[in-house]
Amino acid sequence: MYADTSLLRNVAIIAHVDHGKTSLVDKLMYQSGLYRSEELDRRAGGQHGLVLDTGDLERERGITILSKNCAVTYEAADGDTYRINLIDTPGHADFGGEVERVLTMADGALLVVDAFEGPMPQTRFVLQKALACGLRPLVVINKVDRPDSRPDEVVTEVFDLLSDLGADDEALDFQTVYASAKEGWAANSLDDERVDMRPLFEAMVEWVPPPRFADPTANTQLLVTSIDYSDYVGRIAIGRIFGGKLEARQRVAVIDRQGNVSNQQILQLLAFEGLERKEVKKVEAGDLCAVVGLDPINIGDTIADAGKPEALPTVTVDEPTLHMTFRVNDGPLSGRDGKYLTSRQIGDRLERELRSNVALRVEPGETMEQYRVSGRGLMHLGILIENMRREGFELCVGKPHVVVREIDGQKQEPIELLVVDVPDEHQSSVMSLLGDRRAELLKMGYKTGNSGFVHMEFSIPARAMIGLRSRLLTATQGNAVIHHTLHGYETLRGAVPHRTAGVLIANEPGPVTAYSLDALYDRGSFFVKPGDEVYEGQVVGENCKSGDLVVNVVRGKKLTNVRAAGKDDNSQVRPVREMSLEACLEYIDDDELVEVTPKTIRLRKIMLKESDRRRASRQAGS
Template identity: 75%
Template structure:
């Protein structure tokens, strides 16, 4: 503990980030700590979680639906330690998916320590490695929490060894390798110092935090400095800057200098100050050094800005965010059915919304497209951009997005592309299928062996180009009959590895507009799998299914049965069609090709060709063939 730690007569502060792989239980762990702090009863947590037991930190609709953490959150717990000290523990819940690494990198800067939550069966996973590497780079020493110890297939000793090996691989020092260890069941609400103990509460974890995480350094006598790591927005007060006071103090109505990431400064006045009180915010007149707070009334202010003393304005080191790895085109929905259900359909409205997103998402990049109605949007992965598109759709936006492509860079005249670490756990009898599938996609095998504690499973690690992962998950599940467990994370840039396979099948394209009929789908049943059902409205150029052969095929799915005295309409009652293939947003983004678009509306998704008319597509095809012949 720091020599400048607060005494027992003064409230002590601990700033702790919680990092883990997806679905290893860190959000449930936070909920239990909130409940056992005495601030909330179970029924209050259930009400905050929208009727779902616990998981109150997953407040966003998408987080609850997907069961993952997307946005970082802060809360504070008041705790009376066994030594009689009043302690204030600021907990920072962080995303576990590498696509939201921008959130992870920022919030780690507010912490003095970390809880590394690891599943007692799965052990450390690729995202664990990703986030842990970021934490070690910030100088944070982790407390390892082996969670879900109550699982019948748990293997705590092997998992602890795997965490040690991971830290060695990441270059951790000897002090970090001697990490504090806690065994817990967040679901059952207990934590212990040994895996064979079964206490009734989480007190062992709270005591370990107090003993192992250093108190913030006391720099209250120095000029004020606070780094803005998160931006929130309120319809009532506007922008809210959240961060940790690194030096000095902040006072209500104080004059400050705001220095942005580019070094430009403005003199402003703080409107209000808030500390975190449980899950809520409580207005304060002063924020002391080391505490995390929210500042209202500053504009302009952005992520990475420093709030400094106007008499001695000194900027803190800027936040370094990893570069995007994937980009796609956002454009106005110019389809025949565009604008019918959306509230925001113009390029200006889309551009303004993307600009607002940039203020709170440091990992996002937005650039002008080829035309005034297009934007080139870059992010950290398909899920990162998919979450943005889904939020736009739910807010009432209509737009079209193009095929995701990787962000390349040129180093010393050589083209380089992002490469990811791909981890696959699969039953042994499907090993050859996985090897064949990944071999075609330019993957290099790094490690292979039996998965510890899982009889009959093979553990494989590959380095693979990020572009090879587009569309891989569905093919992997098909090849392994749904038994593969797949995770991946970016590890850097490498020279281009050559071509990778594209979609092998063609598509079925609507020939004319109208409503889909069962008669037409029944007649085309042997042509492939359809994405539409009888009664759906389609237009010329819309992709209505997948061809069972290579090459695109134009079909008429709105053709009705012509009635005569010899052909009665009653016979249509016996017509049956196969259920359509329904694809999620991410699956649709993986599916589309270079000459196709995904039409996103509040009512649903449609896949279409960029050029709707068949004559236009043929003309472009002839030109391309002529150019190749030259």
């Protein structure tokens, strides 16, 4: 495949969440002639512009969680046909492990930036990683057809960001392409004719260099950056060939992270063509491919020449910033919904996740039924829990805590860069809320075209971010636009406020009744509705005051032969407070758990019986 590396381009597409990166790739594939629009829609499950978002969670949330590879061809004006390998990377910092490892396959970066929002926190994150890999950015100002777009100012902001990140002169002299992925056109300037994506294809061919470190005469070296799995052929290693070539049925040496060497044989060699993988006989240096038949094989391993094995530098990934406890679901309703309930099954699932999720860490917990799972953020761990739930697992997870490092004898905590855009009238509320949480204001101002909204940037401890989003949205009546990413590590800033309101705890098992909720109407808001099954120790609502309150939500009306003046239909029941998985993880306290099953998400106390909680409280007080 493509022995002439001068006609090969490996391009990573990086962007902040929802800046149009995946939609842009869809248009490039369509206009390359590989697929018709109807075929792309079919592959996207009827959701136009989401063909690369293959998972259910990716389509539901509109974000990229796992990196994807595809390849398109482009015939230039001089008649040469170029093969362009496109690598779609996640835009959220919580999935930074995906970004860090797949950038090693690229020789250039397509930086997609919203024409109104400009560079955002995660733009800084992914761009910093690209520059660290020596990739020169090609800037695409997307969504210039928005009525509030400000492309010229955004180009200046991108330059300032590159300067802040210490980019060299070559990177600062970036090329800019203006585009609308939704409309399917790109242009070299705002005054050019807007027809198709050809200007972007031309820019990639001219601006992105041919594969670096691609010596076809050297010994074979391929760095495994992704692992796929097939029920038919087992593990599939995906990566880039840095030296030599690979052939089907070739004997190779697999070198793992510890330097151990095992001799194996390739069964199949697959090259990327559009969204498909096509079986080929040979792949040359500089190209990307998938290798079938090697086991054991893991991310970071090197596939090398069997006669002279030499390892490539392994993939380095930033350490986790958040950890929580995964444990067996020991609640009274366990086993009703799920298929996988035991600690062994949970441990095996986490072990499988470690093979492909390089940013995850799993350690034994305090007991045999617990695991300490560490990740890059609440969304990173939340996606793992949601996937396990959909696969049929039942488990309980504890309150998330930040990972505190000891650096030069000092305890240091992760600090987030928080960006908030709010209407003028809510500015003081946001400042007050963040001031209580040890946040420091870095920048404040207005963006042109967004009159009435103030733009603020803060540095804030990562532990203060837990539960902050819901409070910010409440304080701003849902008008706040919030983004954050890891900024660095600093000395501990001191205590931050915890949840002030107590919770309502069920004292009896059974179905919830409207009669009981009516009697508790003024006690607070509820997480359950009439007919829901509850058990003793389950958190059924939030108390309107501080301190926990044990309540009876299953009490029924006494049946007598005396006609009542009113009817049960007049019972007042507050609308149920819907809580997503991430909202539950942010909400719980140290003595609470989130119970996750395929059909239900519940909140509960670790100690279900009130007598046990009181005894533990007395012992803690003494």
